[in-house]
Amino acid sequence: MPRYKIIIDIMPLKNVLDPQGEAIEISLKNSGNIKASNFRVGKKINFIISAPNKKIVDSQVQELCKKLLVNEVIEKYEYIIQDEKN
């Protein structure tokens, strides 16, 4: 069965306070000419799914996100599906 690599990016929703992002922003205030702002800290999860095709993988990834990987009260997610060999 084909194996697919899944890469999920999980980020806090726009309206949710992200104290880690704020702390990073404050600590980088004295970075000379670099004007960096709006830091948000999320997480990245990689794993492999074995399934007959990409369409099935897609629905399985969404199922796993809703079941455990993402808390949609505070987080949003995006993902990409690659052939494992790439």
Add this chain to the structure above:
Amino acid sequence: MKKINFAVINFPGSNCEKDCFYVIKKILKHNCDYLWHQESIPNKIDCLIIPGGFSYGDYLRTGSIASQSKIANKIIDFANKGGSVIGICNGFQILTELKLLPGTLLKNKSLKFLCKDEYLKINNKSRFTSKYKNGEVIKLPIAHAEGNYYADKKTIKDLVKNNQIIFSYSREDGKIDEISNPNGSIMNIAGIMNKKGNVIGMMPHPERACESIFNNTMGLNFFKSIIHFHNI
């Protein structure tokens, strides 16, 4: 008064489970069992306690891995049948991940682990707080890094409308304001119950304030309330 059957659920990384057990069994003289997270819930149980701690090392999100354990669906069934469920600290986080309570607990606004006493204003219209006076202010310890209650505006509106906010961080005189908010929780929320009134989640630890040796017995009425409820 009949003896009430409590059970304290243990996950890898739970703590305070012995404190809960001790209060119920040794101080209040009621029945209490431990349940491992792979066990079933015996039919005799009246009240489940999900204790504090760091189940599964707080990996992914606090309480999230515990919400996938074997006992999870059994907790949901128990709650749906009207059984009393108490989630303290990490237990509160697990109950939100189980969707038995709305919202979630974010990292404290300060990003610090907070371990101190906090004043709490009580809404006594619940089976968990009936032994307190309405509006009474008590002091209980908190000990958490993720206790910053968050829910969307509609959920908060519903919590207020349905009287589901049971504990609010306050000043000693009961004033609820930003100064008395230790962790950034919306509306100073420290504890909520579900709409049906049989599931409560709270960040403060009543089981740590039940003996005079600690110079604080303000947590006792919490456990006495639920014992009273199951004796009606």
